[in-house]
Amino acid sequence: MSTTQTLIPATLIPGDGIGTEITAATIEVLDALGAPFQWETCVAGLAGVTAFGDPLPQATIDSIERTRLALKGPLETPSGGGYRSSNVRLREKFKLYANLRPGKSLIPGGRFENIDLVLCRENIEGLYMGYEHYVPIDGDPHAVGMATGINTRQGCRNILKFAFDYAIANGRKKVTVVHKANIMKALTGIFLETAQQMYKDQYQGKFEFEEVIIDACAMKLVMNPWQFDVLVTTNLFGDILSDEIAGLVGGLGMTPGANIGEQAAIFEAVHGSAPDIAGKGIANPTALMMAAAMMLDHVKRKDLGDRLRQAIDDVLNKDKVRTGDLGGTATTDQYAKALVARIKG
Numbered sequence: 482m483s484t485t486q487t488l489i490p491a492t493l494i495p496g497d498g499i500g501t502e503i504t505a506a507t508i509e510v511l512d513a514l515g516a517p518f519q520w521e522t523c524v525a526g527l528a529g530v531t532a533f534g535d536p537l538p539q540a541t542i543d544s545i546e547r548t549r550l551a552l553k554g555p556l557e558t559p560s561g562g563g564y565r566s567s568n569v570r571l572r573e574k575f576k577l578y579a580n581l582r583p584g585k586s587l588i589p590g591g592r593f594e595n596i597d598l599v600l601c602r603e604n605i606e607g608l609y610m611g612y613e614h615y616v617p618i619d620g621d622p623h624a625v626g627m628a629t630g631i632n633t634r635q636g637c638r639n640i641l642k643f644a645f646d647y648a649i650a651n652g653r654k655k656v657t658v659v660h661k662a663n664i665m666k667a668l669t670g671i672f673l674e675t676a677q678q679m680y681k682d683q684y685q686g687k688f689e690f691e692e693v694i695i696d697a698c699a700m701k702l703v704m705n706p707w708q709f710d711v712l713v714t715t716n717l718f719g720d721i722l723s724d725e726i727a728g729l730v731g732g733l734g735m736t737p738g739a740n741i742g743e744q745a746a747i748f749e750a751v752h753g754s755a756p757d758i759a760g761k762g763i764a765n766p767t768a769l770m771m772a773a774a775m776m777l778d779h780v781k782r783k784d785l786g787d788r789l790r791q792a793i794d795d796v797l798n799k800d801k802v803r804t805g806d807l808g809g810t811a812t813t814d815q816y817a818k819a820l821v822a823r824i825k826g
């Protein structure tokens with residue numbers, strides 16, 4: 482790293498399960514690249530509960546408040562009962578309203594080739610606000626489960642503006658607005674109506690505008706994913722579609738995500754803590770590395786982000802060094818070393 486380079490403070494949350502392994506590999510590669518980050522290492526998720534009795538400790542919140550920038554490994558969340566997802570709490574706390582999920586083919590020869598899609602998901606409203614309860618009837622405490630979804634005009638505007646501006650800034654040709662306004666007329670009707678209005682008032686002609694209902698969109702994505710370019714949708718639909726898109730481009734181990742708001746930006750691998758392979762040294766760190774490349778773009782070091790993406794392409798496709806989930810035999814560490822060799826070579 483150049484001694485004159487100004488370092489950018491950033492929070493590092495290695496995460497649970499395979500998190501520590503893929504984070505170590507990512508930091509090794511970022512160091513080789515001379516990435517300009519000065520890390521503050523913090524815990525959350527199960528590691529937060531173990532260290533501080535809290536899945537989102539105050540020290541972690543304080544660090545992100547200072548740095549406004551974080552790289553995060555996967556955080557374990559119990560299903561059903563137990564504590565609330567630290568990921569959801571982080572998004573709410575820092576108002577990270579945009580979840581940006583590029584889906585790009587990294588390895589040729591898969592079921593689908595040459596995919597290059599971007600999904601923009603609303604990240605803090607909709608059915609994920611946690612307004613849920615059970616109604617007990619006749620001695621069954623869980624006789625009825627209820628949830629209330631909320632989408633606000635401003636929340637819709639925020640994510641739509643993000644997606645529309647992203648499309649223009651990145652030379653994208655089409656934005657598809659995904660909704661279910663035929664059935665959930667208010668909850669997703671407000672999203673469609675806001676999109677139509679904003680396009681008409683401010684964005685007309687700057688890109689092609691398309692509307693698709695969520696169920697049709699899910700089918701079209703597997704029939705012909707190349708018809709899409711940028712997709713924008715509400716929280717729950719976006720969560721599901723982003724994993725579908727990850728499946729089109731080689732699985733969760735390859736897919737990064739960014740959570741972006743006015744107060745902070747948090748970059749992450751979209752997969753979970755993979756407890757079935759944790760501690761074995763075989764996890765694929767590509768998703769977290771691709772997230773780190775997005776983080777470099779975000780701090781205006783696209784030059785370094787591009788070098789990292791190129792090294793990943795070379796190692797996967799020329800050196801054919803791949804982890805087990807991609808049919809290879811490399812360990813996490815061997816893969817990281819191959820990347821370092823490419824970056825330094």
Ligand code: NAI
Pocket residue numbers: 499503554555556557558559568733734749750751752753754755756757758763764765766768806
């Ligand atoms: P998961 O993504 O951890 O695992 C699903 C499958 O994919 C497993 O077979 C796993 O071995 C494999 N896999 C995932 N990432 C991989 C990688 N980098 N390399 C190789 N194989 C990989 O999903 P699961 O099992 O449903 O969730 C486990 C835990 O992770 C749960 O506590 C869940 O709440 C949490 N989670 C956290 C997320 C986050 O922090 N962003 C996202 C999704 C789940």
